[in-house]
């Protein structure tokens with residue numbers, strides 16, 4: 001008789017491709033999916049009855065800043081409890097590798113606590129640290145443009161790079177890709193990269209062409225008043241360099257820009273006729289990043305979540321802080337530096353329109369390492385399944401799962417993950433479709449979600465019966 005390590009019986013399989021649901025048992029052996037369907041002839045070491053529950057590929061969080069959290073808090077509870085089994089790190093231009101810069105750096109480097117401790121010259125060095133630490137989830141790393149810039153240009157980032165500096169960045173990127181990086185990310189909205197012209201990005205993204213499935217992800221130059229010009233620039237960068245493009249956390253921020261997603265998505269659709277373009281989105285109408293004066297006009301309501309010189313103001317609204325201090329919002333912002341904030345700056349209509357786009361993947365953009373983060377860090381995936389699938393019926397369940405798994409794996413070159421298929425790696429989540437929901441909110445941002453019952457990473461149970469285990473089976477993915 002054939003045997004297996006674990007057998008999931010009685011569940012409804014949603015395979016991640018967007019295909020219809022089907023009732024099937026799933027047998028797992030040596031970290032991979034052995035059989036899907038009638039498994040009565042297979043003897044299992046452990047049987048888990050998952051009747052009434054959905055068996056899906058483990059969720060892939062395509063937009064994270066988890067580079068350092070994977071090493072500092074390897075249990076990764078904020079991801080495992082959502083059903084996430086792999087994260088794409090190094091987004092928005094900031095990556096732990098290749099990153100050889102020393103000293104203090106401008107925003108957005110201050111967004112992630114711990115960044116000054118762990119800077120890795122090479123992707124190989126970072127991969128080694130991940131392998132040694134063994135976090136609970138897998139990681140795929142993007143090489144960040146701002147990290148490359150800081151490595152080559154030092155702290156002098158508020159200018160365009162010279163020809164020789166671009167050459168040095170291209171060499172470093174080429175090495176990063178050879179060592180397993182998924183592609184290049186940029187954060188052109190921030191001081192560390194704002195001065196980089198499109199030409200610099202075209203030159204760098206051109207390196208990706210020689211690497212199968214390498215991708216250029218961009219936190220665009222602007223997501224508010226000139227968001228349309230930014231989408232055009234990003235698409236043109238892709239077309240001119242030949243690189244596939246993912247537009248990061250797509251949004252139209254600021255009241256004056258509500259509704260502009262109609263036009264941005266049209267531009268994306270037009271580009272998609274002859275070039276591969278995708279996007280990611282998180283299911284909230286508030287964003288979160290460094291507290292930066294440039295971003296103030298996009299939101300009336302801004303919550304300060306951390307401030308190095310003024311920790312006593314953590315969790316307070318910027319307007320209240322400014323009023324107490326008798327100063328303008330701009331002055332308060334400068335007095336709080338460095339600081340992080342949540343901006344209530346988006347429209348629900350845009351959010352829903354973007355989420356429904358066929359090329360939109362789910363990515364949390366969560367910022368770990370602070371006491372009161374944006375709730376997206378703990379709630380993104382269950383929120384899509386609870387609020388946008390079950391309650392609002394904005395997406396079909398199979399479609400939502402595809403945006404969290406199969407589509408994401410294809411975009412980031414994860415060849416044997418993201419789909420429940422025989423022979424594929426057993427990264428799986430089992431959840432109750434009637435119960436699944438996010439419980440993290442802006443007042444209680446670190447509450448784990450509900451309805452996620454089992455999570456398997458590389459065939460090992462990271463969470464079972466709703467409780468996280470001590471098993472950490474994550475790996476650096478290439």
Ligand SMILES: [Zn+2]
Nearest residue numbers: 092219248249
């Ligand atoms: Zn970003």
